[in-house]
Amino acid sequence: MTTDRIIKQTWLFMMMVVMLVAAPLFAGEVEIQENISFVDQLLRTLSLRDYNTRLVLTGTTLLGLASGVMGTYMLLRRRSLIGDALGHATFPGIALAFMIMVAFGGEGKSLPGLLIGAAVTGLLGVGAVVFIRHWTRLKEDAALGIVLSVWFGIGVALMGLVQSMPGADAAGLESFIYGKTASMVQSDAILIAGAAVTVVIVCTLLFKEFAILSFDVDLARTQGWPLVKIDLIMMLLVTLVVVVGLQAVGLILVVALLIIPAVAARFWTQRLYLMIWIAALIGALSGLVGAGITNLFAGLPAGAVIVLTGSSIFLISLIFGSYRGLVVLLTRRVRLNRRVRYQHLLRALWEAGELKQRASQSQDCITLKWLLQQRAWSQRSLQRLLKSAQRKDLLLFDPNKETVRLTKSGEIEASRVVRNHRLWELYLIHYADIAPSHVDRDADSVEHVIGTDLVRELESAIADAGDVLRPPPSPHKLGVQS
Amino acid sequence: MIWDSTDTWIVVIGVLAGISSALLGSYLLLRRMSLMGDAISHAVLPGLAIAFLVTLSRDSVSMFIGAAILGVLTAIVTQILHRNGKVEENASLGVVFTTLFALGLILISLFANKVHLDASCVLYGNIVLSTLDQVSVWGWMVPRAAVVLFIVLLIDIAAIAILFKELRITSFDPAMADTVGFNPWICQYILMSLVAVTAVAAFEVVGSILVVAMIIVPPATAYLLTDRLLVMLVLSVVFGALAAGFGHVAAITVPIWFGFEDTETAGMMAVLAGIFFLLALLGAPRYGILGRLVYRVSLSLRIAREDVLGFLYRAEELRSDQAHSWQAGSIGQAVGISPSLARIALVGLHRAGQIVRHDRSWSLTNQGRNRAASLVRSHRLWETYLAKHFDLPLDHVHRAAMDLEHVTDASMQVALSREVNNPSIDPHGKPMPEAKDQENDPQ
Numbered sequence: 001m002t003t004d005r006i007i008k009q010t011w012l013f014m015m016m017v018v019m020l021v022a023a024p025l026f027a028g029e030v031e032i033q034e035n036i037s038f039v040d041q042l043l044r045t046l047s048l049r050d051y052n053t054r055l056v057l058t059g060t061t062l063l064g065l066a067s068g069v070m071g072t073y074m075l076l077r078r079r080s081l082i083g084d085a086l087g088h089a090t091f092p093g094i095a096l097a098f099m100i101m102v103a104f105g106g107e108g109k110s111l112p113g114l115l116i117g118a119a120v121t122g123l124l125g126v127g128a129v130v131f132i133r134h135w136t137r138l139k140e141d142a143a144l145g146i147v148l149s150v151w152f153g154i155g156v157a158l159m160g161l162v163q164s165m166p167g168a169d170a171a172g173l174e175s176f177i178y179g180k181t182a183s184m185v186q187s188d189a190i191l192i193a194g195a196a197v198t199v200v201i202v203c204t205l206l207f208k209e210f211a212i213l214s215f216d217v218d219l220a221r222t223q224g225w226p227l228v229k230i231d232l233i234m235m236l237l238v239t240l241v242v243v244v245g246l247q248a249v250g251l252i253l254v255v256a257l258l259i260i261p262a263v264a265a266r267f268w269t270q271r272l273y274l275m276i277w278i279a280a281l282i283g284a285l286s287g288l289v290g291a292g293i294t295n296l297f298a299g300l301p302a303g304a305v306i307v308l309t310g311s312s313i314f315l316i317s318l319i320f321g322s323y324r325g326l327v328v329l330l331t332r333r334v335r336l337n338r339r340v341r342y343q344h345l346l347r348a349l350w351e352a353g354e355l356k357q358r359a360s361q362s363q364d365c366i367t368l369k370w371l372l373q374q375r376a377w378s379q380r381s382l383q384r385l386l387k388s389a390q391r392k393d394l395l396l397f398d399p400n401k402e403t404v405r406l407t408k409s410g411e412i413e414a415s416r417v418v419r420n421h422r423l424w425e426l427y428l429i430h431y432a433d434i435a436p437s438h439v440d441r442d443a444d445s446v447e448h449v450i451g452t453d454l455v456r457e458l459e460s461a462i463a464d465a466g467d468v469l470r471p472p473p474s475p476h477k478l479g480v481q482s
Numbered sequence: 483m484i485w486d487s488t489d490t491w492i493v494v495i496g497v498l499a500g501i502s503s504a505l506l507g508s509y510l511l512l513r514r515m516s517l518m519g520d521a522i523s524h525a526v527l528p529g530l531a532i533a534f535l536v537t538l539s540r541d542s543v544s545m546f547i548g549a550a551i552l553g554v555l556t557a558i559v560t561q562i563l564h565r566n567g568k569v570e571e572n573a574s575l576g577v578v579f580t581t582l583f584a585l586g587l588i589l590i591s592l593f594a595n596k597v598h599l600d601a602s603c604v605l606y607g608n609i610v611l612s613t614l615d616q617v618s619v620w621g622w623m624v625p626r627a628a629v630v631l632f633i634v635l636l637i638d639i640a641a642i643a644i645l646f647k648e649l650r651i652t653s654f655d656p657a658m659a660d661t662v663g664f665n666p667w668i669c670q671y672i673l674m675s676l677v678a679v680t681a682v683a684a685f686e687v688v689g690s691i692l693v694v695a696m697i698i699v700p701p702a703t704a705y706l707l708t709d710r711l712l713v714m715l716v717l718s719v720v721f722g723a724l725a726a727g728f729g730h731v732a733a734i735t736v737p738i739w740f741g742f743e744d745t746e747t748a749g750m751m752a753v754l755a756g757i758f759f760l761l762a763l764l765g766a767p768r769y770g771i772l773g774r775l776v777y778r779v780s781l782s783l784r785i786a787r788e789d790v791l792g793f794l795y796r797a798e799e800l801r802s803d804q805a806h807s808w809q810a811g812s813i814g815q816a817v818g819i820s821p822s823l824a825r826i827a828l829v830g831l832h833r834a835g836q837i838v839r840h841d842r843s844w845s846l847t848n849q850g851r852n853r854a855a856s857l858v859r860s861h862r863l864w865e866t867y868l869a870k871h872f873d874l875p876l877d878h879v880h881r882a883a884m885d886l887e888h889v890t891d892a893s894m895q896v897a898l899s900r901e902v903n904n905p906s907i908d909p910h911g912k913p914m915p916e917a918k919d920q921e922n923d924p925q
Contacts, residue, residue, distance in 0.1 A: 080573035081517060088691075137769055138511075141572075142702045145516040146759060149695035153752020156691065160745030161737055252524065256580030263573050301591050304584035311581040318567055326567070 053295050056181060059189040060287030060306055062196040063248050064257060067241045068283025069203055071262035072276050073234060076214035081144055082126065083258035086242050087251040088148035089125025090118035091155030094176050094246075095162055102165060109173075111187065111247075118176075118243045125151050126235055179250030181291060181302030188247055195244040199237050203276070210234060211272055249303030256307040257283060264314040267321025282317075286310035340448050341385055346394065346414035347421060347447075348374045349406050350471075351478050368402040419471035421447040423458040429475055430462065436475045489730065491613040491625050496726030496751055498631035499684035502638045503696035504722030506677050508715050509642075511701040512653040513670075517572070518557065519697035521579035522674065523681040523690040525556040527586025530682065535593055542630055546679045553678025554671050556582065609747050612687045627687045634683040638676055642715075645669065650711055688748045695752035696722050703759045706766040725755035785888050786827040788857055789817045791836065792887070794846050795854035799912075809843050855915035860890040862908035862915075863898045869909040870902055876909050 074080055097117025101110060125147045132143040159173065203210060209230045212220045220227055238258070245254035265279035290306030319326050352366045352374075372382060386397045386404060394410035397403075406414055424443040428434045434442070450458075464472050503519075510516050526549040533548030556578055563574035612627040619629060642649065652659045652666040659666045677697070684693045704717035729751030734744040764772050793816055814824030828844060831837045836850030846854060864883035868874050874882070890898070899917065906914050 075570065075573055078570055078572065080570065080576050084517075084520070084576065132763070135771055136706060136763060138702055138705065139514050141514050141516045142511055142698060142705075145520055145694065145698035146702055146756070148520065149691055149698055149752055150756030150759070152691045153695055153749045153756065156689070156746045156749030157733070157753055158745075158749075160733070160749060161742045164737075164743035164745075252583060253580060255576060256584065259573055259576035259580065263569055263577055266569070267567075299591060301587045304587035304591075307580055307584035308588065311577070311584070314577060314581075318563075324568060 052184075055186060055189050056184050056291050056295070056302075057288055059184050059192045059248055060181060060291040060302070061284045062189075062192050062287070063241070063245050064261065064283030064285070064287030064306070064310075065280045066192075066196040066199040066283075067245060067254070067257040068261035068265070068279035068281070069199055069276055070234075070238045070241050071258040071260075071283070072265060072272075072279045073210055073214055074238060074258060075262040075266065076272070080259045080262075081141075081255075082129065083238065083242060084255045085125055085129055085144045085148040085151075086122045086239060087246070087255050088155075089151040090122040090243060090246060090251060091152050091176070092158055093117035093119065093121030093155075094173060095155055095158035096121065098162055098173060099158065099165065111191070114173075114176075115191075115243050115246075118246060119239050121151065122239050122242060123235070126239075175250075176246045177250050177252070179246070179248055179253065179301075179303040181248050181294065181306075184248065192244050192248065195240050199241060202233065202237060206230065206233065207273075214272070249306055253303040253307045256310065257286070260307070260310040260314050261286065264310070264317040264321075267317040267324045269323050282310065282313050286313060336448070342389060342392075342394070343417045343448055344375060344444075345371075345382075345385055345389060346406070346410060347417050349395065349404060349410075350414040350418045351474070353406070354474075355478055366404045368404065371404065415471055417447060420450050420455060422472050422474060423455065423462060424450065425475050426462045426464075426472065427458055437477075440476055484734075488613050489734070491628060492609050492747060493727050493730050495609060495612065495625065495628050495631060495687055496730060496747065497723045498628060498635055499688050499693070500696045500700070500722030500726035500751070501719050502631065502635045502680045503684060503693055504700040504718040505638055505642060505715060506673065506680055507697035508701040508704065508711075508718045509649055509653055509673055510677070510697060511705055512711075516698045516702075517575060518560075518674070519677055519681070520694045521560075521575050522553045522556055522678050523685060523693050523697075525579045525582035525586075526552045526678050526682055528552060528582055528589055529586075529678075531586055531589035531593070535589070542683075545682055549678040549682040550675040552582065553674045553681075557671060557674040609687050630683050631687070634680055638680060641672065641676055645672065649673070688751065692748040692752050695755050696725070699752070699755040699759050700725060703755075703762045706759075706762045706769045721755065721758050725758055726751050729754040783823075783826065783830065786817070786819050786823050787830050788888055789819070789884075790824065790827045790831060791846070791850060791854040792857050792861065793817050794837065794844065795851065795858050795915075798846065798851075813844070856892075856895070856917075857887055859915040859917060860895050860898070861887040862912060863895065863902060863905075864890070865908050865910070866902045866905055867898055879909065 071080075071083075074082060094114050094117055097114045098109070100117075101107070101113050106113070128147050128151075129140075129143045132138055132146060133140055138146075162173065209225065212223075212225060213227065213230050213234065217227065220230075241258070242251075242254050245257060248254075249257065261279040261283035262275075264282050265275045268278050269275050286306050286309040290309035291302055293309070294300050294302040294305045317325065322328060348371055349366060352370065356366070368379075368382065368386075372379060377385070383399075386395065389395050389410070390397045393407055394413060395407055396405045421443050424446050425436075425439040428439045428442055429436055462472075507516070507519060510519050529548035529550075529552030530545055533544045537544045560571070560574045560578050563569045563577065564571045567574070569577070613625045615626045616623045617626045617629060618624075648659075648664060648669050651662075651664065652669040656666040659669075681690065681693045681697075684696070700721035701714070701718040703721045704714045707717055708714050730747045732754060733747040733750035736750070737743060737745050762770065764770055767773050790813055793813060810825045810828055811821045813828070814821040817824065819827070828837065831850065832839060832844075834850075836847055836853055837844050838847050861883045864886045865879040868879040868882055869876060895917070908914055
């Protein structure tokens with residue numbers, strides 16, 4: 001990561017943030033029309049004509065972006081569910097802050113006050129998780145579960161008290177549990193934008209610190225990084241995202257925003273820098289599309305729709321992801337299997353040739369019957385394999401006489417495979433002290449994946465390595481032992 | 483405090499819910515799957531909504547089937563994502579349950595006119611209302627919720643009794659279960675469906691959060707107190723029941739002390755469970771924090787006492803012709819402990835009759851000298867052993883022997899001595915104290 005790239009990265013992020021923040025804040029209110037058609041509504045949403053739509057979309061998009069960034073770090077640190085505990089642990093803070101503010105004669109619903117309360121108990125909850133894990137024999141899962149349920153229980157009990165407080169209007173506090181996306185106001189959007197900008201700036205400045213904490217805590221410790229401070233900053237940022245997210249999507253679903261974009265991004269890349277970008281993008285997209293859909297269909301809970309949008313993107317990533325997606329994995333596996341099948345066939349043919357040569361028979365006529373005994377393949381699969389190998393010009397197959405013969409290029413490929421196989425066998429015999437009668441099966445699975453570098457190394461390690469067209473003799477008896 | 487039949491029923495319902503949850507939770511805790519309880523209690527929401535839509539009734543059986551299917555589904559999908567998608571286990575759990583919860587919320591809001599299910603009722607439950615919906619059982623009017631929870635509890639107990647051996651082996655050693663021919667996954671899925679059914683039965687009444695609290699917290703409390711499965715099950719059930727019972731009492735009394743009216747029973751039940759956990763966390767004999775602190779302090783006191791003894795012995799050895807007398811401050815400095823700790827150690831030794839006081843200084847009694855000789859003998863035997871077997875340079879063995887001498891008992895000393903051929907001097911050339919009979923040894 002060079003300074004240049006850091007600056008570029010900051011710029012891109014900042015541009016994104018500024019564009020999104022600027023749009024709603026400088027817009028004037030537009031009159032609200034009643035009874036508009038669906039198409040009209042779609043157009044209005046797409047063109048961002050309504051002030052309120054713009055506000056909500058900006059807020060949810062930025063929230064998705066920020067939580068995507070922080071979620072990536074949480075995923076890499078295997079702390080995905082800390083957001084769950086954190087989210088639930090904010091609840092008593094909201095109730096408590098409300099009670100304190102009312103007790104001191106305030107109105108009780110000042111947003112900053114509530115959010116500070118939420119952050120305080122949230123952080124206390126995280127501290128308790130760390131404490132329980134460190135001081136007892138309970139594992140992480142139990143620690144998280146204890147904190148989230150007990151803290152939430154405290155919150156529920158306090159809410160019960162709030163309801164009976166004289167002169168306090170507690171209606172609306174529950175929106176922190178389910179979110180109130182649709183009724184977002186300008187100050188909410190500004191709050192989220194502020195949080196998003198903070199997250200982006202701090203993550204850019206501390207990119208190296210966060211990276212080392214995510215990947216190699218031990219290295220960081222031995223190099224003398226101030227781990228506790230870095231960790232604290234990271235957790236503060238997560239708390240910030242969760243707390244501003246409470247308003248938008250509710251405390252249960254803000255957990256989803258912290259997890260889903262990051263997990264989805266993992267299917268596309270293994271580079272941290274890219275992963276953060278992709279997670280931020282997926283988070284932002286979920287927020288944008290989810291809030292957009294809610295705007296089109298009245299009555300849907302916005303938080304849930306945003307989360308489901310994220311889940312859909314996750315599903316797409318799971319299947320089509322370019323790094324770990326199922327399609328990629330499957331293709332890779334199919335290709336490998338095909339290669340393995342060819343190589344097994346070629347080696348069987350080569351070894352058959354060797355046996356016949358030793359018995360001074362004609363090498364041309366290796367029969368299908370003989371081949372069938374060599375491996376666990378059925379007649380049909382073997383015939384299919386032979387035909388496709390013939391198409392690749394590796395061998396000549398006579399379906400009438402049921403005989404097989406290697407072509408010139410097949411011979412070269414076969415000798416290479418056999419050589420790799422035997423080099424590995426010899427290596428196992430010499431260096432791993434495995435009996436010659438036992439090496440065949442081990443080498444069988446390794447021969448397909450030895451690269452050229454490894455072959456060079458094996459050549460230098462084994463004296464009688466032969467060359468490509470003349471593999472070393474097999475260290476064990478060839479053919480099927482009956 | 484006004485107590486009427488409603489309060490009694492609330493406690494009964496809470497206790498029933500607490501017992502079922504705590505029973506299953508114990509197994510989840512042992513399998514390190516506590517959060518599965520949290521996840522399932524959120525993830526069953528779409529199952530409930532679909533069950534409502536299909537049957538158009540609040541029929542318990544269809545609700546339970548829907549919940550059980552979703553519970554098992556959560557477990558299976560999480561497992562698939564973890565294994566085949568290579569997603570970290572907690573993260574895959576998080577993806578699955580939040581998605582299902584979101585789906586459930588959307589289903590409920592889409593079909594709000596058909597589904598009489600309020601999302602906030604899922605979170606909090608409504609224990610007071612649930613006592614009003616009563617059915618007649620053999621002529622008694624009993625809340626429907628209590629009947630349902632009682633049946634669920636019976637199912638849970640029956641399943642655990644029948645599968646006790648299987649659940650135990652798959653919880654503690656899944657690999658072993660596999661090798662003896664028992665598929666751990668079957669147990670897993672049975673457990674997950676039980677959790678789902680229990681969660682649904684309970685959270686209509688007490689809310690999903692209390693279910694989570696009861697699934698996780700009482701078993702965790704019991705886990706800090708015992709190492710035995712059966713004891714842990716009993717203890718977690720007791721804690722679950724106590725938390726539920728006292729939770730309601732606390733909900734209607736505690737707020738009044740502070741000038742409020744009563745509060746949510748479900749919340750207070752979770753808080754009580756948390757308080758029990760906190761008490762166990764602090765006071766558990768072996769795994770509690772106080773217990774461990776006491777052990778740690780007493781250990782460092784014993785080490786300080788033994789170091790002081792050893793020091794006095796060595797001082798005698800060096801200047802055997804002189805009167806040997808030392809003050810607390812200088813002893814502390816020489817042994818490397820603070821003067822106050824040295825003073826505490828000296829008082830302890832004095833009370834044990836191992837040292838005597840002359841004016842302002844201290845010297846060994848015969849009994850103390852024997853004990854000290856044994857300690858110094860352990861120390862020097864260790865030095866010899868380390869020098870002989872570990873090839874440590876001579877200036878490195880002292881520090882290691884300083885630690886080891888405190889944990890060496892009589893039989894170990896004999897074995898050690900035999901191992902290094904009963905030497906008469908240590909590697910530094912100091913004389914090896916004779917082995918005394920060990921009857922004075924406090925160990």
